[in-house]
Amino acid sequence: MRVLILGLGNELLRDDGLGIYAAQALRAELELKPEKRGIELEVLESPLSGPAILDLLIGYDRAIIIDAVRTEGGRPGEIYELDLDELQLGLKPSPSLHYAGLPELWALAEGLGLDFPKVKIYAVEAGDLSFGEGLTEAVTKALPELLSLVREEIRRLPSVNRAPA
Amino acid sequence: MKKIIIDPITRLEGHGKITIFLNEAGEVERAYFQVPELRGFEKFAEGRQAEDMPQITSRICGVCPWAHHMAATKALDDLYKVEPPPAAKKLRELAYNLFMLEDHALHFFYLGGPDFLVGPKAPKAERNILGVIGKVGLEAGKRVIQMRKELRGLEAKMGGRTIHPVMGLPGGVSKGLTEAERGECLAVAERAIDFTLFALKLFEEVVLKNQGYLELISSEAYTHRTYYMGLMDDKNRVNFYDGRLRVVDPNGRELVKFRVQDYLDHIAEHVEPWSYVKYPYLKAIGWKGFLDGEGSGIFSVAPLARLNASEGLATPRAQEAYERMYETLGGKPVHHTLANHWARVIEMIYAAERIQELAGDPEITDPNVRLLPEEVPTVGIGVVEAPRGVLIHHYETDERGLIKRANLIVATQNNSARMVLSIDKAAKSLIKKGEVVDDGLLNMIEMAFRAYDPCHACASHALPGRMPLVVELFDHQGELIRKIER
Numbered sequence: 001m002r003v004l005i006l007g008l009g010n011e012l013l014r015d016d017g018l019g020i021y022a023a024q025a026l027r028a029e030l031e032l033k034p035e036k037r038g039i040e041l042e043v044l045e046s047p048l049s050g051p052a053i054l055d056l057l058i059g060y061d062r063a064i065i066i067d068a069v070r071t072e073g074g075r076p077g078e079i080y081e082l083d084l085d086e087l088q089l090g091l092k093p094s095p096s097l098h099y100a101g102l103p104e105l106w107a108l109a110e111g112l113g114l115d116f117p118k119v120k121i122y123a124v125e126a127g128d129l130s131f132g133e134g135l136t137e138a139v140t141k142a143l144p145e146l147l148s149l150v151r152e153e154i155r156r157l158p159s160v161n162r163a164p165a
Numbered sequence: 166m167k168k169i170i171i172d173p174i175t176r177l178e179g180h181g182k183i184t185i186f187l188n189e190a191g192e193v194e195r196a197y198f199q200v201p202e203l204r205g206f207e208k209f210a211e212g213r214q215a216e217d218m219p220q221i222t223s224r225i226c227g228v229c230p231w232a233h234h235m236a237a238t239k240a241l242d243d244l245y246k247v248e249p250p251p252a253a254k255k256l257r258e259l260a261y262n263l264f265m266l267e268d269h270a271l272h273f274f275y276l277g278g279p280d281f282l283v284g285p286k287a288p289k290a291e292r293n294i295l296g297v298i299g300k301v302g303l304e305a306g307k308r309v310i311q312m313r314k315e316l317r318g319l320e321a322k323m324g325g326r327t328i329h330p331v332m333g334l335p336g337g338v339s340k341g342l343t344e345a346e347r348g349e350c351l352a353v354a355e356r357a358i359d360f361t362l363f364a365l366k367l368f369e370e371v372v373l374k375n376q377g378y379l380e381l382i383s384s385e386a387y388t389h390r391t392y393y394m395g396l397m398d399d400k401n402r403v404n405f406y407d408g409r410l411r412v413v414d415p416n417g418r419e420l421v422k423f424r425v426q427d428y429l430d431h432i433a434e435h436v437e438p439w440s441y442v443k444y445p446y447l448k449a450i451g452w453k454g455f456l457d458g459e460g461s462g463i464f465s466v467a468p469l470a471r472l473n474a475s476e477g478l479a480t481p482r483a484q485e486a487y488e489r490m491y492e493t494l495g496g497k498p499v500h501h502t503l504a505n506h507w508a509r510v511i512e513m514i515y516a517a518e519r520i521q522e523l524a525g526d527p528e529i530t531d532p533n534v535r536l537l538p539e540e541v542p543t544v545g546i547g548v549v550e551a552p553r554g555v556l557i558h559h560y561e562t563d564e565r566g567l568i569k570r571a572n573l574i575v576a577t578q579n580n581s582a583r584m585v586l587s588i589d590k591a592a593k594s595l596i597k598k599g600e601v602v603d604d605g606l607l608n609m610i611e612m613a614f615r616a617y618d619p620c621h622a623c624a625s626h627a628l629p630g631r632m633p634l635v636v637e638l639f640d641h642q643g644e645l646i647r648k649i650e651r
Binding site: 010011012047048050051052054055058065104107108111112113114130131132 | 205206208209221224225227228230271275293294295298303306307310313317329371
């Protein structure tokens, strides 16, 4: 089984760097303790948006996406865990594909018959998204818990026998 | 921790916001479109090494990393007054055309697609990506994905990294091209040319054979007679990577052609009291308000503006398509905003042919790809044509090369005044005596919006969120009376 851990974000925009830092931390851990059990784990960081993200996801069986979000009334540092299929947004018209979110990309992949992974999302409510480096205190504090949730999710992945090439 | 269902959220605050002011009679006084800009970046850049700018600026946009990377690299050439060797320039242009083609292809199919390939009158539920796939077929849809993948693969090879390119250095590029890689580029170029001609055929079959579409393209509602600006070579042919900026008037006559280093002599920025947004205009003509015509300094950039500002394209099949567009739409310049989709597919052909030309040049594998900068830095200004139009990077440094001041003029900003004209026209035709046709208004605005393909993804990417289009109506006393959202 091919699994992608994808950290989305931009480390030049304070808390938006969360996904990038989380992915870097997880990569370092996985290099020390690689997953066995027939799971092929890859870690990527990306600042890309829109359909470019589709290029990254295609071909994996599972994907764990880590990102910073801003929700109405959210408290900075709050962690959200959700399955992509919970994002019941449907395919509403969007003025530009630049802003296409994962549900649109999923629909596009399905429409084209491409292999889109089963996606689990871990997101943290951002405090500051202005230009600057380093996470705010609230988000920094959330990072260890976020990482342990992702580790747990990795442990929960079903063991598989190595698939024939 | 709590589990939630996220309803449309966005991290792109204030983006896509349209403000409409009504007069006492309930008629539209003026409608505005707010283009967000890169606030805070200038400050962020201060005190940093100029050499880091190609890497830093490529991170500010999740859509156009290459455009910023290349504009920054060229600004560094200028900062250190160093001319890259011929092979380095060719490599940069080659990589850049790969990016332009990839980006244009995406927008032609998936962005313009809902309006043209599916059709403006199709039911709303079909006007999306799936509708496009339904129209062009599964194979064509997969072909777009496959082509983009090949182009991105080559970009990654030339850029040195998958996402943030590390190719450009002041005075050249970080590595040369091997013979094997050159062969790969040639093979991809051949498939790319086929692919772009296929896109043109599709456009001709679906759009041009449909009288209704042609009428829509040339309808007054989507027409503005403005100035046009684009980057041109010595023969006034479009070049995405290098050249001089040429401006033509609404009749197609050259107003001026200048080096980007002189941009401040030609472009000024107008500020409206109701918004922080700056509207670039032509200094020689002046700011006359949100008006089109020869007397107004408003200009436009992006595919149609580039073709309008040029005297032709440097490659044969693209030139053929260029001539056909102007013949069909009644000569140059074309003032119809929706013709941007057509111009985009013509530029795709040009990019594919240009990739073939550059990769076909044996000099491109010359290992001499960098000259070391020796000058003491002061000011550096660079320009490229981003997919959405003219992009300028301007840095001022101290003698150690630390940034004292940075100014970026992004393409969408250059188009912002003309976009206001489009929104205003749409609002005036659809709001009478305070009565608003919600859906009609949004549709019309969105069509214009997509034709310009404004990019607000600078410094952002959207996870589950999508950018909402928000229209706010204010009465003559400045009270918010309606908010239409999608």
